[in-house]
Amino acid sequence: MKKSHAWPGAGLTAVALSSLLVACGGGEDGPQAVEIQFAAVAGEQPIACNSTVRLGRANVEATLKDLRFYISNAALLRDDGSAVPITLAGNDSWNLTVGQDRVTLIDLENASGACPSATGTAATQAVLKGTVPAGRYTGVRMTLGVPFALNHSLWSDPASAKPPLDIQAMSWSWQGGRKFAKIEVTQPAGASPAWSASTFNFHLGSTGCQGNPATGTQVSSCNAPNRMEFTLSAFDPATQRVAVDLRALLAKADITANAGGALGCMSGGTDPECQLLFDAIGVDWKADGSGTGLPVNGGAGQVLFRAIGK
Template sequence: MTHFKNALPRRNPLPLPLPLPLALAMALPLALAACGGGGGGTDTPAPSGSKSITIDFAAKAGTQDVKCGTAITGLGNAKVSAQLHDLRFYVSNVALVNDKGETVPVTLDVSDWQTKDVALVDLEDGTGACADAGTKAMNPQIKGTVPAGTYTGVKLTVGVPSSLNHTDYAVATKPMDVQAMAWSWQAGRKFAQIEVNPTGGVVRPAPAAPGNTFYVHLGSTGCTGNPVTGETVSCDRPNRMDFSFANFNTATQKVVVDLAALYTGTNLNEDLGSAPGCMSGATDPECNAIYKVLALDLVTGKPINGGSGQTLFRAEAK
């Protein structure tokens, strides 16, 4: 806090003390201002001429709320039950669409969950089956500012920009330092890590042993170049998922990630080969159905029609 001991020249006589009630009334606003306010909040005030916005996220499977430690029923074409194992994803290129149809980038607040370029949405709480690699802390929001105006839509990308993707997580700033989201064998990050443990496990072709978890890991593949030695990394298949909602109100709506939609056409009890589940491989049998949901081209790793046909995310009233 600011101290006022030497605010007046020494040659001036000190003023007479104020009556105690009046002194307290005058001091309180100064104390609150110096210490950041009395509400205990950490939100950064929006700059003049702009407004703060929050984009909320939630996890569901159809109409069921999804959370760690609670069974999710009726998943995939076998309609199996499953426990959530992990649910985290990076989001970038966050923008709103104004009433003139113009795309306006959101200036992200910098925090443990956000850099100025990317945010980590974390919808697991480290309990139940999520205890394997999860954390207690959650982040169901993206926070930032936009110029004052009227906004009617939203655009986002599930993914990390290439310039930030191929860096050492061990020395990266938050939230790029999450070891569970690092993808060392592809020299980058998992853009999305969505995992469930289906009842009955996951049968795999011999000689592979059955597994407990069906993995969906989205990230750039076909990458060359070693960032540790200073080489530029290039990836044949970027696998960054674009999605948008033409009608979206950040004050009254939220973004729902729908696991029932994600596993449409997928048998969670069976893996036909390659990596367990879908780990973004162009020849992975399980990725065919998953990529249709994401509106990503399995061969090129690029969005189909700007991601307009994706069904993983939907807008819903708060």
């Protein structure tokens, strides 16, 4: 939702304006509202469940099938690089705060077109909303994933899985946690030649976890956390959105075939499709299964998220 914002000094350069970023709303001393919008794109092209776009190493036609992900512990950045947490509004269908942990589900599918109604939802959520103290901010930092303390619970247990962690399609029972991201593309109807695997999946989540809430054993740790950190150092929520670029994510992948393991990449420690995708999100993954699952250089090399204009 776009808000009007008056900037001091209309003649300032873009660099100068970036250094004067102030969160929208609020007074001089009170909390100021901030809204961060997300947009699904393939390069410069907006995409949705009914879109056909060209993706992958072979630049083939593909259709979006699912695009949902959890963003946690979002913060705005001051000029000196310090992070100021975004306080989410009250808990609801899209947001959850427990102690210091804050998580929002971003849902860019609407259960229409190639996005199945059996697993998707007509309701969407493209905005992370909250407040920050009055101040001047230059960028944003976020984590793609669910905090450990909130991740490992049964999706169907209302005592421990509060919305938006209670969605079956985002649960990952065999890992005892959540799919941090559920990104799927499929071959358009009638397209030729047929893909050998009609859907390419990228499901991001923690792997190698010890314990299983389904059997009553709390998860104590995971060998590969696989939480993706990213920073947009020059970001103005009043004039920019966060693009989720599937063309960049899948640029080096053969989305028409399965080289082994799960269809696409489901974060398996030795799945041959995962190397290119983990490189694209800036998380350490190695083909011999020895990857740490930690961000590489703070996620500086990731290409999935970038700033674009509203």
